[in-house]
Amino acid sequence: MKNLRLEITQLRRSLEDSRSESERLQSISEQLAKKLAENVLCIEELENREMLSAQNRAAGDRERIQELTRQLEEAEKKDTNRHRVRYICWPWKTFKINPANNTANGIRNVRHMLPEMQALLYYH
Secondary structure, eight states: OHHHHHHHHHHHHHHHHHHHHHHHHHHHHHHHHHHHHHHHHHHHHHHHHHHHHHHHHHHHHHHHHHHHHHHHHHHHHHHHHHHSOOOOOOHHHHHTOOTTTOOSSOOTTGGGSOHHHHHHHHHO
C-alpha cells in the first residue's frame, strides 16, 4: 500500500508538471502568434510604403520622359528650321543660262562664270 501511495504521489507530480509545462507552451505560442501578427502588419505597411514610393518614382520618371521628349521635339524643330533651305541662288538666273539648252560640250557664257559655278554645271 505504501508503494501505491508513493506511485500516486509521483503520478500527481508528473500530472502537475505536465500541466505547468503545457501552460508555459501555450503562453509561448500565444506570444509567438502575437509577434507574428505584428510582423505581418509591419510587412503590409512596408509593402504599402514601397508601392507608394515606386508609384512616385514612376510618376517622376514619366514627367521626366515627357519633358525630355518635349525638349527633343523642340530641338528637332529648331534643327530642321536651321537647316531648312530658305532660298536657292542658282547661277543660271544670274548669268541668264538655261541648263536645259546647254549641253555638256557647249555651255555658253562660260567666261562669265566662276570656276565653282562651272563645276556645278558639269556635275549635274
